[in-house]
Amino acid sequence: MSILVLADLHEGQLAGATAHVVAAAKAIGGDIDVLVAGEGVQAAADAAAKLDGVSKVRVADNAVYAHQLAEPMGALLVELAGDYSHVLASASTTGKNVLPRLAALKDVSQLSDVIGVESADTFLRPIYAGNAIATVKSDDALKVMTVRTTAFDAVESTGSASVEAVEVVVENGQSSFVKQELAQSDRPELGGAKVVVSGGRGMGNGENFKLLDGIADKLGAAIGASRAAVDAGFVPNDMQVGQTGKIVAPELYIAVGISGAIQHLAGMKDSKVIVAINKDEEAPIFQVADYGLVGDLFEILPELESKL
Amino acid sequence: MKVLVAVKRVIDYNVKIRVKADNSDVDLTNVKMAMNPFCEIAVEEAVRLKEKGVATEVVAVTVGPKAAQEQLRTALALGADRAIHIETDERVESLAVAKLLAKVVDEEQPGLVILGKQAIDTDNNQTGQMLAALTNLPQGTFASEVAVDGDKVNVTREIDGGLQTVALSLPAIVTTDLRLNEPRYAKLPDIMKAKKKPLDAKTPADYGVEVASKVSLLKVESPAERKGGVKVASVDELIDKLKNEAKVL
Numbered sequence: 229m230s231i232l233v234l235a236d237l238h239e240g241q242l243a244g245a246t247a248h249v250v251a252a253a254k255a256i257g258g259d260i261d262v263l264v265a266g267e268g269v270q271a272a273a274d275a276a277a278k279l280d281g282v283s284k285v286r287v288a289d290n291a292v293y294a295h296q297l298a299e300p301m302g303a304l305l306v307e308l309a310g311d312y313s314h315v316l317a318s319a320s321t322t323g324k325n326v327l328p329r330l331a332a333l334k335d336v337s338q339l340s341d342v343i344g345v346e347s348a349d350t351f352l353r354p355i356y357a358g359n360a361i362a363t364v365k366s367d368d369a370l371k372v373m374t375v376r377t378t379a380f381d382a383v384e385s386t387g388s389a390s391v392e393a394v395e396v397v398v399e400n401g402q403s404s405f406v407k408q409e410l411a412q413s414d415r416p417e418l419g420g421a422k423v424v425v426s427g428g429r430g431m432g433n434g435e436n437f438k439l440l441d442g443i444a445d446k447l448g449a450a451i452g453a454s455r456a457a458v459d460a461g462f463v464p465n466d467m468q469v470g471q472t473g474k475i476v477a478p479e480l481y482i483a484v485g486i487s488g489a490i491q492h493l494a495g496m497k498d499s500k501v502i503v504a505i506n507k508d509e510e511a512p513i514f515q516v517a518d519y520g521l522v523g524d525l526f527e528i529l530p531e532l533e534s535k536l
Numbered sequence: 537m538k539v540l541v542a543v544k545r546v547i548d549y550n551v552k553i554r555v556k557a558d559n560s561d562v563d564l565t566n567v568k569m570a571m572n573p574f575c576e577i578a579v580e581e582a583v584r585l586k587e588k589g590v591a592t593e594v595v596a597v598t599v600g601p602k603a604a605q606e607q608l609r610t611a612l613a614l615g616a617d618r619a620i621h622i623e624t625d626e627r628v629e630s631l632a633v634a635k636l637l638a639k640v641v642d643e644e645q646p647g648l649v650i651l652g653k654q655a656i657d658t659d660n661n662q663t664g665q666m667l668a669a670l671t672n673l674p675q676g677t678f679a680s681e682v683a684v685d686g687d688k689v690n691v692t693r694e695i696d697g698g699l700q701t702v703a704l705s706l707p708a709i710v711t712t713d714l715r716l717n718e719p720r721y722a723k724l725p726d727i728m729k730a731k732k733k734p735l736d737a738k739t740p741a742d743y744g745v746e747v748a749s750k751v752s753l754l755k756v757e758s759p760a761e762r763k764g765g766v767k768v769a770s771v772d773e774l775i776d777k778l779k780n781e782a783k784v785l
Contacts, residue, residue, distance in 0.1 A: 325665065354658060521774050
């Protein structure tokens with residue numbers, strides 16, 4: 229078996245997600261290559277070459293792959309996929325954007341959000357917002373799948389794979405990059421943070437989310453939000469934790485003013501320790517929380533910040 | 537410009553699902569069904585484009601059992617002009633749906649196709665991207681803003697860490713994210729009118745598409761239940777538990 233892993237990039241650098249996807253590839257077994265595609269991505273390729281278990285890094289460094297737009301990325305993967313039995317990417321917005329194009333062009337199905345590997349053709353994946361786990365077997369010659377990174381522990385960076393250039397350059401006359409606005413933050417990235425503090429509709433408004441800042445600073449935490457808080461316009465969608473947002477599984481998850489709708493639980497119930505702070509003692513979030521504190525968050529948060 | 541919008545019949549998002557006792561699938565017997573929430577956003581966007589004079593006709597399409605006509609009638613009540621129902625009782629995977637939609641695109645020649653980014657049953661998030669690949673059209677996935685400008689469309693996308701705007705040549709495929717719009721509710725007179733709007737009944741065979749998939753569903757299980765823990769009385773007790781019991785601080 230031979231597996232191609234599409235590397236995730238964040239502002240041109242290798243994103244942490246890739247080390248988790250390589251771990252999923254190791255669970256399948258076989259030779260593992262990593263494709264780093266973008267513009268000016270040599271540093272990312274060098275970082276990918278250090279990931280344990282990787283035999284070769286293939287680098288497609290060309291302006292047409294800048295920002296990893298779906299159309300050229302899909303076309304590039306189609307060119308390379310013939311060498312492989314599996315193509316994997318993380319279930320990031322890039323992986324989700326690009327991989328189904330490859331699958332369709334190769335006339336195979338795609339498995340989304342894989343959380344477990346039973347064998348080289350049988351995998352586990354959540355359906356219905358994680359309220360059921362499906363075991364699926366693929367008889368397609370090429371297995372195309374996105375991987376939920378929180379389900380696989382990242383591989384170490386002690387390896388030294390070879391790095392080689394991919395000369396394939398595709399055309400793209402259909403789509404072009406206009407602009408990107410990334411949230412600037414010194415905090416850890418939501419998907420990979422060890423501690424996540426999330427606010428819900430109970431926060432009342434966007435301004436009150438500042439109450440979470442001090443706690444997040446002290447814990448080195450990322451800040452998330454429930455869909456209700458996003459829908460209410462308190463915070464941007466990239467902070468959303470849930471079925472339709474980010475899936476997180478930190479060591480500690482603190483849910484503040486979040487009732488615990490099914491779709492939110494789908495995004496955080498694999499966290500190691502869950503703390504819920506809510507004034508409604510009947511809130512469903514308490515059914516999954518290890519530690520629940522019933523009370524007014526506007527009194528609790530300042531006290532918690534000062535005592536941490 | 538014609539806009540094609542795809543909708544899916546799924547379990548209502550408020551319903552807690554049950555896994556069948558024989559672990560063959562999720563039990564959908566006597567469960568409330570509805571239009572997938574992201575598809576509602578897709579229909580709303582298409583109807584708004586028509587209200588703005590950008591779209592001239594909105595065509596809704598679904599692939600699914602006879603009962604999925606309900607969701608097409610909903611789309612018609614919300615403002616779609618006509619509907620196409622590709623009827624099948626099979627379990628249809630994203631790839632087969634995309635192949636069927638590609639045939640519809642070929643027949644209808646829409647300027648824009650709008651779909652939900654994912655259905656809340658299988659959570660695949662694939663069909664729009666696959667449709668774009670099969671029709672060789674550009675895609676703007678996870679859209680939070682769609683601005684048609686002459687022969688192109690600017691799509692602002694919800695990506696990890698922020699927003700990205702891409703310009704796509706038309707025709708193009710767009711998939712919706714949550715913040716694109718807030719769908720309206722159908723009004724009673726519109727629901728009555730929708731019953732008279734044209735609805736074409738088709739089958740996958742009419743399009744020469746084989747819906748069988750090479751992916752088989754071996755079993756479906758409930759996830760490990762997470763047990764609720766304890767309530768603490770104060771911030772001090774919480775910090776103590778996190779330090780000394782959970783050892784995460």
